[in-house]
Amino acid sequence: MVPPHRPGHLKQVNKRHKKARSSSVGISISSTPRSSKVLTKRERRLLSKQRRTIKVEELKKCVGLRGSKEQPLMCVVIPLTSSVPGYLAQLLLRKADPCAMLLEDPYANLQHVVYIQSPMLKKHYAIVTADCNDLFGCIDLAQLADWLVLLCPSDCSGFSPESNEFLTALYAQGLTNTSFAVMSSLCDVKGLKRDLQKRIPIPEDTIYRLNRTDHAIALLRHMSNSSAYSASLRANKMKGLPFTGFDHSAARYRAGLLADSLSVVTEQVTIPEEKTNVYLRITGCLRGAPIFLSEPLEQSRSDESGPLLYIPGWGEFPLAKASWTNDDGTTREWLSPILQGRSKGLCRKDTYPMKEYLESFDDDSDDPDKEESINGSQDLGELPEAKPHGDDDPVAEPKELDEYEDAEDMCFSDFAARTAESSQSSSLTASQLAKFREARMAELFPDEVETPSNLPARARFAKYRSLPRFHGSVWPIEKDIFPTHYENIACFRNYNRNRRSVLRYVRQRLAGVLAMEDPAYTNIKFIPSGIRPTLLLGPMDTNVLNMILKEHDRPPDAPDEMYVPPLVVWSLLPHENRISVSHFLMRRLTSDVLGEAETSVIGDVATKVIESGSWSSDSHTPMSLGEDADSQVVMNDEEIRNVLTGFRAQQARSRTASVHSLPLLAPSCEPVKSKELMLFQCGIRRFVSAPVYSTVTASPHEKAKFEKYFKPTSTGIIATTYGPVMYAPLNVLQFRVRVNEPAPGEMAKTYMSELVATGTLHSIDPSRLILKRIFLSGHPFRIHQRHVVARFMFFNPVDVDYFKSVPLMTKNGAVGHIKESLGTHGHMKCVFDRKLNAADVILMPLYKRVFPKWVYEPQIVKVFEPKCPGKLEKIDADWFEAAETLQLRKKPSERKSSDLMDDSSA
Structure with a gap:
């Protein structure tokens, strides 16, 4: 075959005659030819030199920011075991530079923070020691720190199970720049590193010695150089935004303050009624981003209230007053519009006389109603009376239905896992063995439920519907009755898009405030970072203020060396003060x-x-x-x-x-049941809730199957609970809350137990479908080819006719339907697509939508203190309906019994 002719480079190309049309019309900008100038070797060398110079200048700028007098390099020393002296490591780092100047007395603040200036390294440092027995205190300090120094023992045999759990929680929550150090001079560092890497990964792949001053100065030099380089890299990734945040992902774009001193301020108010407001006065060094005093995106909040600040474990409190001194020596003061005009009524009072007054007021209370409410909820310290979901149905259910509620609804009155702290004779209590047995039965017979013989099945399972199949079918959302709490929760149309928009808005706002070049940002009021402001939070409840002082303040008669848990104050991002439905992707421990x-x-x-x-x-x-x-x-x-x-x-x-x-x-191997009380540490948030578990779905619009138990699977599980709006990525820790089974005459005690799961924030979506599936089981009584007479599924012919449209299935895979009822005892004639075996089990699948329990407590001391007044907080806020917010309203119409069961053929 002769190949076709191909013209060569000498072929003549005639001129195209298209002068009638302009040559510039219809030509895209991207297709226009550009000058492709080839750079010479000298020009390429100069260009690389310019780029290198720019990077060096940025690095010098970050070096000047990190470790300056306004932003000292904060180093947190955490001993991994109680046998390691953390205060000696702090003393070594303090005495590393012989010419170092101590800027402040360590005993002048609550956490004994050592502020030093090193002339040798030309840096300022803030060194604080944490307590390994206070897990949440270590997590709060780790999120606030620029560098972590983990002190490990000289031998891995010194690690106890508690130390392993502490390390697991610390790593799962996320670490900032971290260095491992050992203080023993006789330790085999290589052997210790080899043994330690079997338990946890070492970030820098090395362990530093810390038993001499030259070791301490080398560690400080390493922290100064490495932290500045990492800050420069992060600043380049943030598209020109100067460094203002923390290394920890949970604290990024936030302002953080470690409290150095606490006091009480009171205010006399006469309008509209005469009362005394109490405020918490906090003084400390502000780090990270500035605190904005107004938020344009928060349209639902009143203009008279200040910004909300969050204290981990205590909740959100409005900022009433702030005063600070700028770098130029000028003093600034800001008052919320509520306090303007009556600021003269504020007066500072001593901390502990106020505390003693509050304690004596609580002890001398003679309110009989209050005593009855406390005694009635001694197990969990004033928890609310929980209702199962679906109680918002306007059609009242018979009282006898409560006796046959589902297993998770029956035991939820206990709220928490029960254990025997007072029983010394048995390792496992009756409640724990019952949970083991129920988990095993749920594994052997998943989702199978027995029909009660003394109650009609149409009444017992009135909330359930049928589906042709679980996957691929459409759930009728218009027939769902949402809980009343769904009327006031936030629901974003697209959570991922909203998260990106909010973070982009925060970055632009920070860049405009720090640069002060954009005139649109010149009128923004904020508290600058790197100063020591005095914040006034409140007004607060006197009981909450009393508990904060009791937990985080040192009594006047206590020694100066006494350890108190740290109190950290965080600023919130837009919309984070709202309540929504949070979904966490959790995995059990190895x-x-x-x-x-x-x-x-x-x-x-x-x-x-x-x-x-x-x-x-x-x-x-x-x-x-x-x-x-x-x-x-x-x-x-x-x-x-x-x-x-x-x-x-x-x-x-x-x-x-x-x-x-x-x-x-x-x-931690004990089964974890849905709707048991759990404590969550999600980023900077810490709260107690009762999650429900469901399977992981590939799409947010796909139906998820409710799981009664949190199974230790490798793929993980979704934990759904009520919680505040948060923005991913965030790491999550889940702790079990237990109630001990006391001896007769003793009061039950609620306490936080072991870590059960770790994970990440999956999404914030109240519209996610979680369906609970049950199987009504029956037994084949007579078999004739494909025709079967079944029994024990129902006990009256009316129930058989009611569920006649629901398809049937067997454990061996046969599919059929109910043909008619037989007799008066609930027997029914069924037809299947194949012949059944006598040992087969006939199943009828039913589904209903489940919602999480309305349990959300940001003040965790209310759960762990039996005598603590107050109940679980009910979030009552006037949310608004914006363009990006979807409000789910409760259906006012009543549901009829005929609408509760969908035809499988539909």
């Missing part, structure tokens, strides 16, 4: 995943122990193991331990030395 098989063994043994005991089937159902069986379970504790020992020996192919020397499962 030890919990490895112990999943052992939890199944304990569940089987617990079932065997309970069923072999002298139980009365009339008074106790197999699923309702309570305190009445405590003595029997304690007696069978030896049997549980022996079976668990044999299982572990079989797995390890070797016998252990002693049965009693083998510990039982770790506390």
